[in-house]
Amino acid sequence: MKVIAFLNNKGGVGKTTCSRTMAEFLSKVKKMPTLAIDFDPQCNFSHQYLKMEIDPVAPEGLMPPLHPDFSPTNPDDADWEGRSSIAEIFYGQGVVPYPTYIENLDLAPGHAEKLLAAEAVRKSEVVEKVHKQLAFFLNSPDVREAYKTVVIDTAPSKGPLTASVIKAATHIVIPSVMEEQPVQGIYGMLQLWMQESLVREKHRPLTLIGILPNMFKQTRLHKDILSSLQENSAIGKYVLPVTLSQRIVFAEVDSANANPRSIFDFPETHVARREAYDVCNYITERVFA
């Protein structure tokens, strides 16, 4: 089972869009049973596929809706409140993924309050537990049997949640806008990659697929920063040869009443679809090489 994570501790670089595009490519185009995980307390990734609800006890946060399989009258569900998020892994509860409107794609949604609580943990022994929890969940036989790939959207942070993703991932992609501050975010993620790589066993490396130039515009700023990264002998080989451009269509498919709802529902000749296909296909080939 391959676990692909999109990481950058700078917000607004397009992690969620990349995660969504990748998850839909693997499930819809490549027909692989895929689990999407939303590890960002903002829960935007979850909101793409579920009607997330306002949490009555934490009004700023979202929580998953009732699970379609939940039946209050079923004695098997007697101990279940009917909602399930990926954050249950920190509370010793089972995770019940939600089906989505995309074939082969399930979602383990976020839960703002619960994820924020895990992110806020600072006590060293608890932090260590948080770090290991996602890997523990993904290594369980049920999950490994059910899915061929997992795509994780992460919080824009370097805290326990991101560390947990790094421990669980097999491959990481760092999307970045070609501007100084997001590129600084790359540095933070490379540091985490380094720390994790030095404690990994040889047979399960953490592969850095590379830096994905995202929301790319044909401006001097973007082009110059991209070439300065490409020209650096160490960094150059980690800059992906494909880019995702700044296109309104990526935002349009995000809206609630979008039609079509997936970028891969557009005609094959559509420029945005072609671009998304090239990027996802490149990453997939690298992951399954």
Add this chain to the structure above:
Amino acid sequence: MKKKRFGVSEALSRGLSDTINVVENNSGVFRNAILPLSRIELDPDNPRKLAISLEDVRQGLQKTDPLFERKSNELEKLRELAFTIANNGVINPVVVYKRGELYRIVAGERRCLASILAGKAEIEARVFNEKPKGYELKLIQWVENTAREDLTLNERIGNIRDIFTAYQSQHGVSALTATLLKNMTGLSLPQASYYLSVINAPEDVQTSIEKNELRSLDKAAILASVTETEIRQIALHACVNGCSLKELRQIITRSKQTIIPIKTSSEKKRGRTLSRVNMGSTHNTRVIHAIVHAVITRPEYANFSEQFAKIQWNHYEQATQGFKKMVTLLEEMIAG
């Protein structure tokens, strides 16, 4: 106006490259981990040869053990280390490699044993994925052991022999030289030379080292350089009886003066009897010019000075011809 070019700041670019290089150069070679001490085993081939074993530390020493006294001393020293480990933990991780279900220690035996004594259950370790090759393994153990003060000269010499043997089998046969030893171990050249002469020392010196009568590298190296058996025996005896380095040097100097007769000039030399003077050679043509000039400016040779006027003295061939001409001239004049 020149167009502005944007780019990533130099500091950020350096940070990114450095981080990538660390991962590329180090991941997969070893990893840092916290290991249960119950899964650690000692290396029976470690050159330090501690008598005490894991079982001795875990279960306590048996009075019936023939090595009881030696092991008791070792245990006492381990207790001192255990005290600091109990308070501050192990500062440097030990080095191990995976061997089946267990981890075999490459470096850090004492830290592991002392951690068990301190009641610890785990230890921080650098884990190699496979057994380091012979030479690298010996080298890690050597580096680890050189930092220790209680290693005898005999053990140090043994280590160097092991390192060289491992090096030979890995890199092909070559003679051990001081430079090679310096490159292998990182010792300074003088230190490497000392070790080399002790390794090649005459048998009497080696025996004293093995018996731990001779524990100083400096003294052993000086003794090894004494070729006269009689003098070496005197010096060795003085060493065993605790003379200082300065005294040792004095003993050797004095003995050489009294025991070895000074060579006289009448002693027959090897080779053919010389019947001519070798004039030698020089790279500096100005030397030749100065000699020739000193001769031909003498009043008695003034008539010949014209023959030397056109010589280019900075030209090796011309300067040589000029010098030969002067010698021929002098031979003729003096003979004539």
